[in-house]
Amino acid sequence: MFEQLSERLQHTVKRVRGRARITEQNVKETLREVRIALLEADVALPVVKDFIKQIQQRAVGQEVMGSLTPGQVVIKIVNEELVSVMGGTSSGIDLKTRPPAVVLVAGLQGAGKTTTVVKLANWLKINSKKRVLVASADVYRPAAIQQLEKLAMDAGIDVLTPGASAALDIAQAALTHARSSGFDVLILDTAGRLHVDESMMQEIQDISRVLDPVETLFVADSMTGQDAVNSASAFNDALKLTGVILTKTDGDARGGAALSVRHVTGQPIKFLGTGEHLEAFEVFHPDRLASRILGMGDVLSLVEQVEQKVDKAKAEKIARKISSGKRFDLEDFREQIRQMEQMGGIGSLIEKLPGAAGLSGQLAGQVDDDQFKRVVAIINSMTPHERRMPAVIKASRKRRIATGSGTQVQEVNRLLKQFTQMQKMMKKMRNKGGMNRLLAGMKGRAPGMPF
Amino acid sequence: MGASKLHKRLSKSRLSLSRGLSQLFGATKLEDSDFDDLEDILISADVGVSVSEHIVERLRVSAKSHRISDVAALNEMIREAMVSTLEQTGAPPELSCRPYVLLVVGVNGVGKTTSAAKIANRFKQEGKSVMLAAADTFRAAALEQLQTWARRLDIPIVAQHQGADAAAVAHDALSSALSKNVDILIIDTAGRQHTHSDLMEQLRKIKRVLNKVHEGAPHEIMQVLDATTGQNALSQLRHFNDAVSVDTLCLTKLDGTAKGGIVLAISNEFQIPIRYVGTGEGFDDLQPFEARSFVDALVQEQ
Ligand SMILES: Nc1nc2c(ncn2[C@@H]2O[C@H](COP(=O)(O)OP(=O)(O)OP(=O)(O)O)[C@@H](O)[C@H]2O)c(=O)[nH]1
Ligand SMILES: Nc1nc2c(ncn2[C@@H]2O[C@H](COP(=O)(O)OP(=O)(O)OP(=O)(O)O)[C@@H](O)[C@H]2O)c(=O)[nH]1
Ligand SMILES: [Mg+2]
Ligand SMILES: [Mg+2]
Numbered sequence: 001m002f003e004q005l006s007e008r009l010q011h012t013v014k015r016v017r018g019r020a021r022i023t024e025q026n027v028k029e030t031l032r033e034v035r036i037a038l039l040e041a042d043v044a045l046p047v048v049k050d051f052i053k054q055i056q057q058r059a060v061g062q063e064v065m066g067s068l069t070p071g072q073v074v075i076k077i078v079n080e081e082l083v084s085v086m087g088g089t090s091s092g093i094d095l096k097t098r099p100p101a102v103v104l105v106a107g108l109q110g111a112g113k114t115t116t117v118v119k120l121a122n123w124l125k126i127n128s129k130k131r132v133l134v135a136s137a138d139v140y141r142p143a144a145i146q147q148l149e150k151l152a153m154d155a156g157i158d159v160l161t162p163g164a165s166a167a168l169d170i171a172q173a174a175l176t177h178a179r180s181s182g183f184d185v186l187i188l189d190t191a192g193r194l195h196v197d198e199s200m201m202q203e204i205q206d207i208s209r210v211l212d213p214v215e216t217l218f219v220a221d222s223m224t225g226q227d228a229v230n231s232a233s234a235f236n237d238a239l240k241l242t243g244v245i246l247t248k249t250d251g252d253a254r255g256g257a258a259l260s261v262r263h264v265t266g267q268p269i270k271f272l273g274t275g276e277h278l279e280a281f282e283v284f285h286p287d288r289l290a291s292r293i294l295g296m297g298d299v300l301s302l303v304e305q306v307e308q309k310v311d312k313a314k315a316e317k318i319a320r321k322i323s324s325g326k327r328f329d330l331e332d333f334r335e336q337i338r339q340m341e342q343m344g345g346i347g348s349l350i351e352k353l354p355g356a357a358g359l360s361g362q363l364a365g366q367v368d369d370d371q372f373k374r375v376v377a378i379i380n381s382m383t384p385h386e387r388r389m390p391a392v393i394k395a396s397r398k399r400r401i402a403t404g405s406g407t408q409v410q411e412v413n414r415l416l417k418q419f420t421q422m423q424k425m426m427k428k429m430r431n432k433g434g435m436n437r438l439l440a441g442m443k444g445r446a447p448g449m450p451f
Numbered sequence: 452m453g454a455s456k457l458h459k460r461l462s463k464s465r466l467s468l469s470r471g472l473s474q475l476f477g478a479t480k481l482e483d484s485d486f487d488d489l490e491d492i493l494i495s496a497d498v499g500v501s502v503s504e505h506i507v508e509r510l511r512v513s514a515k516s517h518r519i520s521d522v523a524a525l526n527e528m529i530r531e532a533m534v535s536t537l538e539q540t541g542a543p544p545e546l547s548c549r550p551y552v553l554l555v556v557g558v559n560g561v562g563k564t565t566s567a568a569k570i571a572n573r574f575k576q577e578g579k580s581v582m583l584a585a586a587d588t589f590r591a592a593a594l595e596q597l598q599t600w601a602r603r604l605d606i607p608i609v610a611q612h613q614g615a616d617a618a619a620v621a622h623d624a625l626s627s628a629l630s631k632n633v634d635i636l637i638i639d640t641a642g643r644q645h646t647h648s649d650l651m652e653q654l655r656k657i658k659r660v661l662n663k664v665h666e667g668a669p670h671e672i673m674q675v676l677d678a679t680t681g682q683n684a685l686s687q688l689r690h691f692n693d694a695v696s697v698d699t700l701c702l703t704k705l706d707g708t709a710k711g712g713i714v715l716a717i718s719n720e721f722q723i724p725i726r727y728v729g730t731g732e733g734f735d736d737l738q739p740f741e742a743r744s745f746v747d748a749l750v751q752e753q
Binding site: 039040041042044045108109110111112140141143146147149150154194195221223224225226227228230231248250251252253254256257276 | 491494495496497499500558559560561562589590591592593595596597598599600603613644645646647677678679680681682683684686704706707708709710713732
């Protein structure tokens with residue numbers, strides 16, 4: 001969901017990259033673009049303003065190092081600030097207390113609390129082998145309690161059917177039951193409420209006092225706009241939140257609310273809801289998010305991406321060609337090499353493919369990254385006809401190509417041999433279904449990772 | 452928590468924003484920074500950067516050309532500009548035939564079921580005969596939720612069971628509405644992310660089936676939008692509109708601090724009128740959309 005934001009920022013970098021010196025003017029220009037990108041991604045205005053101010057302060061007097069342009073330096077700072085706002089690594093859930101550990105779930109109406117309660121219970125059951133009890137203190141919304149009961153029953157999670165009709169009494173009863181029945185964890189679902197509704201905020205504060213939860217999780221909808229700062233800060237003030245769960249990330253929202261909520265509460269985002277089903281739930285990795293927002297891990301990969309932007313269309317064309325069993329020629333090979341170089345070399349690319357670990361070792365000695373440039377030079381010295389029909393390359397042609405590319409005939413021979421091996425490898429990967437994964441990797445998305 | 456207490460806690464930039472407001476609406480002499488402050492107000496209301504910039508730029512130009520230096524006059528100009536944007540979509544359709552079939556759609560958790568109940572209540576109060584249909588056969592206890600509303604409001608409801616075919620429920624409901632000769636049939640559907648094409652296809656199927664049972668049905672497809680939603684609402688509307696052609700909107704949860712300004716961007720792009728706004732969880736918390744009061748709330752200090 002953060003793809004568009006990342007695209008926008010990369011576009012910005014491209015625009016300012018021609019400039020040679022860091023001036024107040026081009027910093028301003030870059031920051032204006034950054035501001036728009038963040039706002040379009042629904043990061044709240046006060047958060048954006050804080051951000052821009054911090055970046056501006058850091059950017060002033062900053063030396064432009066090496067081959068970086070002022071715009072890139074600014075983007076590098078933006079990235080670092082994003083990482084620092086999002087926090088370090090994933091923070092997990094803290095259940096270290098005398099059982100039952102109580103988890104209180106709170107949030108606005110319709111955010112996804114009830115669904116999330118059961119997803120979290122299921123996650124704890126599987127990953128921590130905990131005995132989990134869930135209960136609903138939503139005595140307001142029609143069929144809210146039934147909803148939790150149904151979801152829990154389907155998931156095989158213990159659920160307490162409340163006998164009381166007041167939220168606070170239900171909370172108390174659930175805690176008593178969890179204690180006496182030896183549950184490790186109690187997760188309490190609560191009614192959706194507006195942060196400006198005084199009596200409802202009082203109610204959840206009372207519940208919190210009775211339960212003394214180890215975790216108080218704010219469930220936030222990833223589609224939330226500017227209002228995220230208002231609701232999150234009010235919930236945080238009332239409840240001392242310990243974490244955030246971001247839901248509905250399976251849509252195409254750019255998810256700026258993640259930044260807003262994190263910024264105003266200071267609490268980590270712990271999990272993501274990625275769909276309506278029980279299993280559509282993942283641990284959140286802040287570091288992955290930050291680099292995803294900008295589409296880069298560090299400024300070097302940024303610069304690389306700017307200078308040698310992977311041509312997705314071409315990559316897809318080649319992959320389609322290969323997977324459809326069409327002939328793979330030297331032009332495709334050259335394009336492939338260029339793309340792989342940009343992805344961090346063929347070794348690292350193949351390592352990322354599940355099930356391709358063996359292949360990677362096999363290839364390591366044969367196609368090493370340093371040879372890429374010479375290989376490309378050799379292919380560049382061929383005629384289009386030769387690239388399409390490598391079989392026609394006999395002795396005299398080899399000599400011409402070697403001279404033209406400043407290499408030796410042996411190297412041309414080696415390339416032609418490697419090319420044949422490459423063709424075989426492609427075939428192997430195609431059979432393993434690896435080509436689709438390779439394609440996914442080329443789009444910059446490592447398989448199985450949301451960010 | 453009181454609004455004033457909340458206000459105190461808001462960050463510095465918000466405070467400077469409200470200072471900007473009092474300058475804008477309290478003081479008399481117009482400063483250049485007033486326009487920047489106005490832009491901030493619009494952005495904070497989810498109007499979106501580009502539409503906000505567009506509005507402010509237009510104002511800047513006309514303030515200059517009309518030699519407006521008076522804040523009150525500018526204030527009026529802003530409101531007029533926004534009201535006309537919202538009103539250019541035209542009025543929502545009349546209930547022209549019987550049974551009038553209203554299909555309620557939208558992404559997850561925006562308030563479809565609650566709004567369906569509120570609308571049913573509203574028509575019942577007007578003396579019309581109403582029927583509800585629970586075509587959300589996917590989400591746990593979704594039909595129990597609507598059934599509870601139907602019981603509370605004493606309105607007949609057609610429902611099957613969780614896991615049933617949603618289009619079959621819609622089919623049964625419309626047949627029943629025809630035979631019972633009701634004035635209006637309101638069909639609730641499951642929440643779906645607009646990016647899931649299979650779920651969008653399901654919605655098209657419901658529409659097709661309804662039209663097969665009774666030509667012209669559904670007469671109105673209403674998309675529910677949550678006022679707390681940011682720029683994504685535009686994408687939601689584009690997708691739903693592409694899939695089933697949306698006739699009207701219902702903007703919910705305006706009783707919080709969210710302003711729902713994204714509908715300005717929406718009105719700028721689509722000719723889809725807003726029929727209702729939701730202002731609470733009770734069945735009475737529904738009002739016909741009124742552009743002027745919406746705009747007043749939007750530029751009002753929080
Ligand atoms: N696509 C998607 N839908 C979700 C996700 N999480 C929850 N939902 C859906 O969002 C809607 C609201 O979820 P609930 O769990 O009922 O939300 P809630 O916060 O308990 O709502 P209230 O109790 O009414 O305040 C339902 O349709 C859920 O299926 C998610 O990660 N992805
Ligand atoms: N404050 C407020 N809450 C509302 C409003 N409309 C709906 N809600 C609440 O929002 C939550 C979700 O409403 P639903 O009607 O269940 O939403 P839905 O779109 O049917 O949800 P799914 O069917 O799960 O996709 C419930 O807690 C409602 O009580 C409103 O105008 N204001
Ligand atoms: Mg709930
Ligand atoms: Mg519903």
